[in-house]
Amino acid sequence: MKRITEGVCYIGVNDYETELFEGLWPIPEGVSYNSYIVQGEKTAIIDTVKILFVDEFLNNIEKVTSFDKIDYIVLNHLEPDHSGSLLRLLEKAPQAVIICSKKAKDMTDYLYKITENIIVVGEGEKLDLGGRELVFYMDPLVHWPETMVTYDTKDQILFSCDAFGSYKALDVGIFDDEVNPDEYFEETIRYFSNIVAKYVKYVQKAMDKLSGLEIKMIAPAHGIVWRKNPKRIIDLYIDLSARKAQPGVAVIWGSMYGNTKQVVEYVVEGVKEAGVPVTVLEFSRHHLSYLLKESWKNKAVILGIPTYDGGPFLGASYYLHLMKRKNLRERIVGFFGSSMWSGRALHQAAEQLKELDWEVIEPLLEFRGSATKEVLMQAKELAKKIALMTKE
Ligand SMILES: Cc1cc2nc3c(=O)[nH]c(=O)nc-3n(C[C@H](O)[C@H](O)[C@H](O)COP(=O)(O)O)c2cc1C
Ligand SMILES: [Fe+2]
Numbered sequence: 001m002k003r004i005t006e007g008v009c010y011i012g013v014n015d016y017e018t019e020l021f022e023g024l025w026p027i028p029e030g031v032s033y034n035s036y037i038v039q040g041e042k043t044a045i046i047d048t049v050k051i052l053f054v055d056e057f058l059n060n061i062e063k064v065t066s067f068d069k070i071d072y073i074v075l076n077h078l079e080p081d082h083s084g085s086l087l088r089l090l091e092k093a094p095q096a097v098i099i100c101s102k103k104a105k106d107m108t109d110y111l112y113k114i115t116e117n118i119i120v121v122g123e124g125e126k127l128d129l130g131g132r133e134l135v136f137y138m139d140p141l142v143h144w145p146e147t148m149v150t151y152d153t154k155d156q157i158l159f160s161c162d163a164f165g166s167y168k169a170l171d172v173g174i175f176d177d178e179v180n181p182d183e184y185f186e187e188t189i190r191y192f193s194n195i196v197a198k199y200v201k202y203v204q205k206a207m208d209k210l211s212g213l214e215i216k217m218i219a220p221a222h223g224i225v226w227r228k229n230p231k232r233i234i235d236l237y238i239d240l241s242a243r244k245a246q247p248g249v250a251v252i253w254g255s256m257y258g259n260t261k262q263v264v265e266y267v268v269e270g271v272k273e274a275g276v277p278v279t280v281l282e283f284s285r286h287h288l289s290y291l292l293k294e295s296w297k298n299k300a301v302i303l304g305i306p307t308y309d310g311g312p313f314l315g316a317s318y319y320l321h322l323m324k325r326k327n328l329r330e331r332i333v334g335f336f337g338s339s340m341w342s343g344r345a346l347h348q349a350a351e352q353l354k355e356l357d358w359e360v361i362e363p364l365l366e367f368r369g370s371a372t373k374e375v376l377m378q379a380k381e382l383a384k385k386i387a388l389m390t391k392e
């Protein structure tokens, strides 16, 4: 339990047990499920936590209030990492009324078979807690259709649920001024690209809507509370949702026998000569979660892809598929890779990315077997050219 303001406490939990968030994305530094308690004359709990941590969650609540004093449970989002402890909380606080959006009411029925004691709220509707007030803004498809955010008018806190959230548990502090915020900043980019990215259109709409609010603090449902510099994370979201990237190159490669790998260091050298940041990742050894993040973050990507069964090396195929699924558009891209007979991996990859309006920089450096000196020099030149383009 941690106090945020006089009437607002943090009652969330850390998860270091789950290896893959949503069964998919690695969380080596854990994740937090943030829940908050807001106390006026009446008391509201904002979101719950994943069921695995319900005992700790109920303990946290008891440190702040007794269960019979809980008047409302606000459900911003029904994904079970936030709604999972609802039934257990209602066992302790059966009088509590659920506050949620219209679509969330249906989902509360689907997931928990709860149909009563629910107040449905719409855009801009208010809940008077006596001495303070919560306002609800619908935020659909950031990243489920029932999502909303909750705004506390007294302390000007935005309880934003998944929006502005990040991976990485809260072990040393809950505020941006208590931890190294850069670490959470990076994990916010990864979280965004993994979870939210598909719905950037809706994120942009939501950002427009929230731009009219005075926001002193952003209190998301994962990661730190931004109280010192909420603008930093708001600006990041504006850029990410516009698919605006930074000057920099992600070099992502795969190799079965080392021929493609041999070229990587020349590519990296070329990028470095241009003086822009370079991140190097391997298709087979780094999770797609990180490949997606770096591709979202950087203006350019250079892909090293050997030919495999008449197409791109499998790891690269998964990557290409993911770019399409997440609809990552308008990056600059270059290619290199080894083949032995048919080749064509690079052409196929380039065609797929052109469909996403990626700018393919020629030449596609496909070579037979091991790279010649000439190919190595061409690779370095290509990389430098691409890196310089990201500065423009
Ligand atoms: C399982 C497997 C499938 C392959 N399929 C093709 C192919 O369809 N067309 C081709 O030109 N080369 C194919 N190759 C040859 C590789 O592209 C070639 O060995 C290349 O040099 C591998 O690059 P690397 O050393 O970076 O792994 C295949 C190699 C392996 C091991
Ligand atoms: Fe979610």
Ligand SMILES: [Fe+2]
Pocket: 079, 081, 082, 162, 221, 222
């Ligand atoms: Fe979540």
